[in-house]
Amino acid sequence: MQSVFREAGREGFRVAFPQSIGLVPWALVTGVAMISAGFTPLQAMGMNVLVYAGVAQLGTLPLIVAGAPLWLIVLTALVLNLRFLIFSAAIAQGFRGMGAGLRLVCSYLLIDGIFAACLEKMLTQDDRQWRLGFYLTPSLWSWLLWQIFALVGVLAAGSIPKNWSLEFMATIALMVIMVPMAKMRPMIVAAAVGGGLALLLRGMPLRLGVIVAILGGIIAGILAEQWQMKRKPA
Structure with a gap:
């Protein structure tokens, strides 16, 4: 059983790795943006762990800075993440036979690149352990990558040159993920x-x-x- 999980994990990592690299500029931009919005490093990383959704984070930061009402901030975050309702419904059968707690963890880890990379195999493989390894390995790798480079952005917010155009790099990275979909x-x-x-x-x-x-x-x-x-x- 463990060998099946590891084999599937290696396959999932191989498939998702190219898309996961696109998280690097997004995470850097998000870290810098949170500090620019007046967050402390602890607040920024707390939001980064709790929300784990770059588009929602970047989309709500201007509202937070402008002092918008809480209901509008929450509504904006929910609307920006509506695509995950579609993603979740599409990939749900890939978690057949798994408990509610495990499904909750996997739902937290679901992002655009993981959905695009894992959907087909998750729906066609019968072995539950294989599906779990195939999904969890790249998902945890992507989560770790996001947290590390968001922290880099948070700590280096004042020293990253503006001419690096990280915002443009992040947009291109998202397009690379979304266009094949x-x-x-x-x-x-x-x-x-x-x-x-x-x-x-x-x-x-x-x-x-x-x-x-x-x-x-x-x-x-x-x-x-x-x-x-x-x-x-x-």
Whole structure:
């Protein structure tokens, strides 16, 4: 049983490693941004461990700095992470036969790159220990990578040169992860509508345009999927 777990872990690490490298600039940017927002190092790392969602962290920091109401900060974080409802539903069968506690741990570790790398094998392999090793090994590696480089960003916030353009590097890293996932027409429609709305509504107060854009993209993706299914021959 242990050999199966280790074998699957090595396979999962091999598959997910290239995408995990994209976490490095994101973690650095997040660490620097939290310090720039006025967090102490302890507060920054506490948020980093509890939230473990770079997009939600970066998306709510301007609201925290602006003194926005708590309900808006929480709502923004929830909306920014709505994609994980879809990810969780899609990969749920990969955790069949596992206990509730283990599922909770795995849900905390779920991120975009892990979903993209592990989905297919998680749904097609029958051995529970194999699936667990395949998922947990790259997930724990990614979590550790994120915490280490976020800490580097926190501690080096005042000394990282601005001309390094870490924000741009982080955006490119996220695109590298997300573009391979946009293979189906509904996903492309959702991305196009969400991106377009984000640009059109960028002037809304308290960054509410981001929330509207995310909801619009999700609705557009669902409608596109329904339309595509209706066009399929019976």
